[in-house]
Amino acid sequence: MKKPPSRLTAIVLGFAVAFIWSTSWVLIKIGLKDIPSLTFAGLRYFVGFLCLVPFLLDTKVRAQIKGFSRAVWVLVILMGVVTYFIAQGAQFISLDYLPATTLSLILNLTSLFVTFTAIFMIKESPNWVQWLGLAINLLGVIIFFYPDGFQGSSPVGFIFALLCLAANVFGTLIGRKVNKAGRVNPLPVTLVSMGIGSVLMLVTGISFQGLPPLSTESIVIILILGIVNTAFTFTIWNYTLQVLSAMESSIINGTMMVWIAILAWLFLGERQGLAGIIGLVLSFVGAVIVNLRNEKKPA
Numbered sequence: 158m159k160k161p162p163s164r165l166t167a168i169v170l171g172f173a174v175a176f177i178w179s180t181s182w183v184l185i186k187i188g189l190k191d192i193p194s195l196t197f198a199g200l201r202y203f204v205g206f207l208c209l210v211p212f213l214l215d216t217k218v219r220a221q222i223k224g225f226s227r228a229v230w231v232l233v234i235l236m237g238v239v240t241y242f243i244a245q246g247a248q249f250i251s252l253d254y255l256p257a258t259t260l261s262l263i264l265n266l267t268s269l270f271v272t273f274t275a276i277f278m279i280k281e282s283p284n285w286v287q288w289l290g291l292a293i294n295l296l297g298v299i300i301f302f303y304p305d306g307f308q309g310s311s312p313v314g315f316i317f318a319l320l321c322l323a324a325n326v327f328g329t330l331i332g333r334k335v336n337k338a339g340r341v342n343p344l345p346v347t348l349v350s351m352g353i354g355s356v357l358m359l360v361t362g363i364s365f366q367g368l369p370p371l372s373t374e375s376i377v378i379i380l381i382l383g384i385v386n387t388a389f390t391f392t393i394w395n396y397t398l399q400v401l402s403a404m405e406s407s408i409i410n411g412t413m414m415v416w417i418a419i420l421a422w423l424f425l426g427e428r429q430g431l432a433g434i435i436g437l438v439l440s441f442v443g444a445v446i447v448n449l450r451n452e453k454k455p456a
């Protein structure tokens with residue numbers, strides 16, 4: 158990861174990460190039966206952080222961290238607090254109160270808010286083709302989730318879902334800002350930011366919710382989420398943010414609903430009706446259109 162990936166590589170890796178993250182929702186729902194939400198989130202991300210700690214033995218990684226400028230340190234600390242502690246903590250808590258479909262619908266609005274805020278905050282404006290792709294993607298999301306996705310009557314769940322949405326929006330912008338153009342190696346960025354966020358989550362979770370005895374099933378789920386779905390994927394995601402704009406990455410992340418539906422059909426026997434299939438197709442096509450922008454040749 159010494160240099161930014163090609164645009165095609167970044168897109169392929171982005172879709173692969175979205176697919177892996179889609180498996181997290183099922184595992185989280187199972188784990189929440191035995192582990193309190195914030196403690197669960199803290200354990201997952203702290204395990205992910207521990208997987209990255211051995212890289213500190215590499216003198217180059219330590220040198221890169223020491224070489225962070227003050228501006229980079231501010232962004233990395235914000236990533237730890239916003240992207241991990243607030244966004245992921247709020248997601249776990251919200252899943253404890255709302256149906257997964259309702260939360261997924263709310264979080265799929267991330268791409269819309271990211272697109273508009275990125276125009277002003279990091280000066281990334283979509284072209285007309287990308288606006289079209291965004292519209293198609295959001296139309297597919299609404300068709301897929303209507304009417305079941307608009308259910309859920311827990312005020313607490315909705316509050317944390319909206320908090321997660323806001324944190325995802327600003328977390329995406331911060332991640333794009335710090336990783337843009339490959340100025341900083343994504344590995345030390347992920348290591349430091351995840352360390353900050355995971356420690357905050359774990360300490361807060363244990364302080365307010367406690368640490369219950371963990372069953373073998375819970376331990377296996379935490380290890381899978383921590384090693385594969387966290388340490389590995391978040392490093393790759395930061396790598397793709399060197400090339401993909403905030404809007405493009407958030408749209409790709411939103412295709413998780415497509416992968417979740419496919420996995421549910423393959424392994425749980427949950428079939429989709431005609432409206433659901435149309436919604437999935439439109440959402441995926443919209444995500445592809447958004448990422449059709451040609452790669453700029455270096456001067």
